[in-house]
Amino acid sequence: xxxxxxxxxxxxxxxxxxxxxxxxxxxxxVTSINLDEGYINYxxxxxxxxxxIIGLAYLDEYILLQYxxxxxxxxxxxYEGDILRYSFPYDRRLRHISPVxxxxxxxxxxxxxxxxxxxxxxxxxxxxxxxxxxxIYENPELLELLEExxx
Numbered sequence: 355x356x357x358x359x360x361x362x363x364x365x366x367x368x369x370x371x372x373x374x375x376x377x378x379x380x381x382x383x384v385t386s387i388n389l390d391e392g393y394i395n396y397x398x399x400x401x402x403x404x405x406x407i408i409g410l411a412y413l414d415e416y417i418l419l420q421y422x423x424x425x426x427x428x429x430x431x432x433y434e435g436d437i438l439r440y441s442f443p444y445d446r447r448l449r450h451i452s453p454v455x456x457x458x459x460x461x462x463x464x465x466x467x468x469x470x471x472x473x474x475x476x477x478x479x480x481x482x483x484x485x486x487x488x489x490i491y492e493n494p495e496l497l498e499l500l501e502e503x504x505x
Contacts (some may be wrong), residue, residue, distance in 0.1 A: 371394055371416040372416060373415060374415050383396060394411055396410075397409075417491075421461040426438070433456075436453070437489055440465070449489065
């Protein structure tokens with residue numbers, strides 16, 4: 355969340371990227387962005403959080419995913435493109451799975467519920483109702499389940 359420093363509101367701005375290089379694609383943490391040359395530097399870590407790859411990707415080889423500034427109930431950072439499982443405090447029977455995207459009409463990150471409503475993440479009262487269960491790039495089968503459920 356935003357922290358107040360010397361009267362100025364600031365928040366942590368960071369990105370990860372879906373790297374589409376070669377025959378293997380991965381999610382990597384963006385360490386720097388070169389806007390003039392159009393490339394990013396990134397690292398990819400394994401399950402033990404050990405660095406697996408240090409690389410560079412050009413504009414057509416990656417998709418940037420911005421950090422929302424929020425964490426899920428397990429303290430995992432929530433990024434654009436993550437797939438969240440969530441329920442509502444007023445009715446625990448209402449459970450949804452939805453990808454996080456930037457909602458232009460709300461000028462914030464959010465999800466689209468079962469009924470097609472845009473719900474900004476700031477409108478859901480507490481982060482302890484969110485759980486990151488995957489992302490749209492590495493877990494497309496979760497989106498297929500969502501479409502079957504909604505279809």
